[in-house]
Amino acid sequence: MDVTYRIEQKRKLEGPFPGPKSQELAARRANAVAAGVASTLPVYAADVDGGIIVDVDGNQLIDLGSGIAVTTVGASNPAVAKAVAEQAQRFTHTCFMVAPYEGYIALAEKLAAITPGTFEKRAAFFNSGSEAVENAIKVARVATGRQAVVAFDHAYHGRTNLTMGLTAKAAPYKRGFGPLAPEIYRMPMSYPYREENPNISGKEAAERAILAMEKQIGGDQIAAIIIEPIQGEGGFIVPAAGFLPRIAEWAKENGIVFVADEVQAGFARSGAWFASDIEEIEPDIITVAKGIAGGMPLSGIVGRAELIDAVHGGGLGGTYGGNPVAVAAALESIKFMEDQDLPGRAREIEEQFFARFIALQKDVPALGEVRGRGAMIALEFVKAGGKQPDAALTKAIAEECLAQGVLILTCGTYGNVVRLLPPLVIGDELLTDAFDVLEAAIRKHAA
Numbered sequence: 001m002d003v004t005y006r007i008e009q010k011r012k013l014e015g016p017f018p019g020p021k022s023q024e025l026a027a028r029r030a031n032a033v034a035a036g037v038a039s040t041l042p043v044y045a046a047d048v049d050g051g052i053i054v055d056v057d058g059n060q061l062i063d064l065g066s067g068i069a070v071t072t073v074g075a076s077n078p079a080v081a082k083a084v085a086e087q088a089q090r091f092t093h094t095c096f097m098v099a100p101y102e103g104y105i106a107l108a109e110k111l112a113a114i115t116p117g118t119f120e121k122r123a124a125f126f127n128s129g130s131e132a133v134e135n136a137i138k139v140a141r142v143a144t145g146r147q148a149v150v151a152f153d154h155a156y157h158g159r160t161n162l163t164m165g166l167t168a169k170a171a172p173y174k175r176g177f178g179p180l181a182p183e184i185y186r187m188p189m190s191y192p193y194r195e196e197n198p199n200i201s202g203k204e205a206a207e208r209a210i211l212a213m214e215k216q217i218g219g220d221q222i223a224a225i226i227i228e229p230i231q232g233e234g235g236f237i238v239p240a241a242g243f244l245p246r247i248a249e250w251a252k253e254n255g256i257v258f259v260a261d262e263v264q265a266g267f268a269r270s271g272a273w274f275a276s277d278i279e280e281i282e283p284d285i286i287t288v289a290k291g292i293a294g295g296m297p298l299s300g301i302v303g304r305a306e307l308i309d310a311v312h313g314g315g316l317g318g319t320y321g322g323n324p325v326a327v328a329a330a331l332e333s334i335k336f337m338e339d340q341d342l343p344g345r346a347r348e349i350e351e352q353f354f355a356r357f358i359a360l361q362k363d364v365p366a367l368g369e370v371r372g373r374g375a376m377i378a379l380e381f382v383k384a385g386g387k388q389p390d391a392a393l394t395k396a397i398a399e400e401c402l403a404q405g406v407l408i409l410t411c412g413t414y415g416n417v418v419r420l421l422p423p424l425v426i427g428d429e430l431l432t433d434a435f436d437v438l439e440a441a442i443r444k445h446a447a
């Protein structure tokens with residue numbers, strides 16, 4: 001990987017944390033920003049480059065969150081920034097439904113080329129991952145004439161009304177926001193670490209879900225099955241081998257649209273272009289967002305032409321969908337991922353992570369599982385001696401890392417998963433420093 005950095009890639013804590021300028025901003029925020037919008041960091045970003053976030057008081061934190069799997073190519077990638085500036089100087093917006101522009105078409109062509117499946121494809125662009133999921137379900141319902149939608153335990157698909165219904169975890173995403181959309185059915189997931197029968201195969205786990213779908217809904221009533229090939233917010237759960245291919249096969253047998261939600265796992269994050277590639281499945285529709293555009297808000301659906309084109313003219317859209325500046329950023333981000341082989345970089349990070357933390361597991365019984373793919377990797381913490389989730393320990397580890405200048409995100413249905421989502425442009429020296437801090441925090445709190 002040939003990357004140069006604007007900011008020295010070093011962790012540095014200068015003085016009190018949070019410092020005075022962050023504290024001042026926090027006071028202003030309390031009087032202006034909705035209390036419902038939470039932030040992980042108690043400090044405010046002033047500059048970001050490579051694997052470093054510089055806060056307004058000059059502290060330099062190592063970023064293992066990438067803004068929740070978004071700044072894969074970095075948060076100030078020079079090529080992306082140049083493309084954004086050049087496009088903005090021509091036009092920032094026309095609304096593709098009013099005055100269309102080539103970039104949107106070029107990005108649709110690019111997604112058709114890099115996503116799994118050699119069949120004819122179509123794409124449409126939106127702004128958030130939730131919006132992409134909403135539109136994937138709209139397409140599936142029109143294309144099949146059916147209404148039922150299947151999602152899985154531990155799923156996360158967004159915060160809009162429909163996507164809240166598809167999301168499994170109630171707090172903080174769903175509480176009090178009902179009534180939620182009807183015709184959504186939740187099926188058992190393959191969560192190898194938490195299976196009652198540790199020997200259950202992926203195919204057997206799939207048959208478990210298929211039986212439930214047949215008995216609760218009926219295969220001929222289901223418009224779509226939506227699933228994250230690696231579940232993100234639910235805990236970086238990698239289903240057992242064979243689970244996804246069998247679910248996809250059953251969907252095809254029953255005329256059900258199989259939607260892979262790659263909003264978090266997509267675009268090199270998993271060590272492949274898409275996590276579906278690793279599973280050797282060809283989803284009918286893939287939802288994309290996050291890593292696609294180097295931090296600019298952009299999402300989309302891409303999939304089988306005959307399904308997506310079943311929607312009547314004007315049935316898909318939205319004012320900002322496929323904004324030209326975001327599209328320019330996406331085209332440049334994807335080019336950067338190709339030129340720098342970021343899927344390969346993600347696999348290097350995976351290798352370093354597993355070597356380090358599988359070894360640690362021998363000394364730390366509370367480290368229940370080390371899992372993940374590429375640079376979407378995780379540590380599940382449990383109470384020593386069993387599998388009872390330990391959310392308090394997980395929180396203590398993340399807080400310890402933060403106090404040492406390393407930003408760690410947590411996740412999981414039970415709040416007991418440390419997840420790592422480093423920018424793929426992070427250098428090995430900085431990554432090793434972050435792993436050192438994380439290992440020390442685990443040994444300190446979990447020993």
Ligand SMILES: Cc1ncc(COP(=O)(O)O)c(CNCCCC(=O)O)c1O
Nearest residue numbers: 128129130156157158228232261263264
């Ligand atoms: C698989 C998958 N599908 C859909 C979404 C939704 O994407 P939006 O861009 O946040 O709407 C996500 C967003 N995940 C992070 C949400 C964080 C939070 O809101 O607390 C995802 O991971």
